[in-house]
Amino acid sequence: MLITQLQSIYPTLILSKPAEMSHPEDFQWYETPSNETIAISKEELTDKDEQLLSLFLSPLSLESHWGTDRERAWYHYLKEDVHELTIDAPLYYRFVFFSIADLPMNKDSFHEAFQSLFPERMPILFESDDQGFIIEEFFSDQQDMLSFDQMIDVLMSDFYTKIRFYISEISSNIHEAPSLYRWAEHNFRLAGKYQPSSVATYKDTMPFLYIDALPASHQKRIQQTVLHQVIEEPDLLQTVKTFLESGSNATLAAKKLFMHRNSLQYRVDKFIEKTGLDVKQFEGAVITYLALLSIGE
Known part of the structure; x- marks a missing residue:
């Protein structure tokens, strides 16, 4: 209601923020009692107008609200x-x-x-x-x-x-x-x-640039092709993902997952056996990691 009434007096009034405008310095900025930010063209305001508006609106400093x-x-x-x-x-x-x-x-x-x-x-x-x-x-x-x-x-x-x-x-x-x-x-x-x-x-x-560019149907197909034997084993997938993100360092990955190194190694070998993808080798690691990223968190 207040903004509508003000717009009838000041046609240039807009409900906006400095960051949303190309030249916010051409406007006088105020905050309404309901915390809305409005702007009125400086050309439309006299000193008397500014004094009057300041009685019921809070003037905003452009520098503090729109930077140095x-x-x-x-x-x-x-x-x-x-x-x-x-x-x-x-x-x-x-x-x-x-x-x-x-x-x-x-x-x-x-x-x-x-x-x-x-x-x-x-x-x-x-x-x-x-x-x-x-x-x-x-x-x-x-x-x-x-x-x-x-x-x-x-x-x-x-x-x-x-x-x-x-x-x-x-x-x-x-x-x-x-x-x-x-x-x-x-x-x-x-x-x-x-x-x-x-x-x-x-x-x-960088890896997500490739994943995000794929249609959802292609991402689904990658998951089904590469991970279909283990897609219902989230703990196994997370273990392999952490292993790859740790540079295939089993000791580091085990620390991240709070598990024994031998247990982690067992899961990695289980993944290799089920999928036929050797994640300890570069080619298998790349294919697997991109497929895991396509699943998301």
């Missing part, structure tokens, strides 16, 4: 609103996408807590309430890369929420940034779908 100048410059370049990055480019960069299961506090506070874990201020952009990406910038060859495995432990212990990261490859070519961003975004979606680990890289998602 550097974050906005990166965003417009990656979304191809502009053809060049309008700020000093780093020597190297990579994209780190993240998703948060349950945002434990308001987004601005979490943003600052997130930022404090970096030795230097990094561009961090939320694209929704629970997802976004970091541009990890390197301005010297001596700059250390961050360990996101350690960061995720800190965040999950401090905020009691589940977080996932996808880390792209590093690039020194700023002109390929938009295409690398789209590629990383696609891999991030795959990582979320198949969840290989809490911190995934392109190396982790």
Whole structure:
């Protein structure tokens, strides 16, 4: 009701968020009492209008809700609103996408807590309430890369929420940034779908690119062809999958599964006997692993 009434007075009013617009700086932003974000063109507002609206709406700072100048410059370049990055480019960069299961506090506070874990201020952009990406910038060859495995432990212990990261490859070519961003975004979606680990890289998602491109009927056929003798034995399948993901190291796989090495070796040999696929050899391992990935979690 309130928004409808305001729209009759300010025709440019829209219900949106800064990240959903190409030029959010052309609008004045407010939050309604029901926590909805609205924008009104600055050209339509006088000083008196702004004072009046501030009485019953909460003005929003564009910088806090739509990033710093550097974050906005990166965003417009990656979304191809502009053809060049309008700020000093780093020597190297990579994209780190993240998703948060349950945002434990308001987004601005979490943003600052997130930022404090970096030795230097990094561009961090939320694209929704629970997802976004970091541009990890390197301005010297001596700059250390961050360990996101350690960061995720800190965040999950401090905020009691589940977080996932996808880390792209590093690039020194700023002109390929938009295409690398789209590629990383696609891999991030795959990582979320198949969840290989809490911190995934392109190396982790590469096999899923092939699996995800297959029609469901072909995935089913692969399972029936390769695994039909053991498809009803989930414990056996999980054992072999862990064995392969451990580099065919029986000792390491047994530790991961909390079982004796001899028991694991027995299961692996049982799989080989039933399927005729020697997972201790490269060809059998590749065929088996792709078939196991097609089943999913």
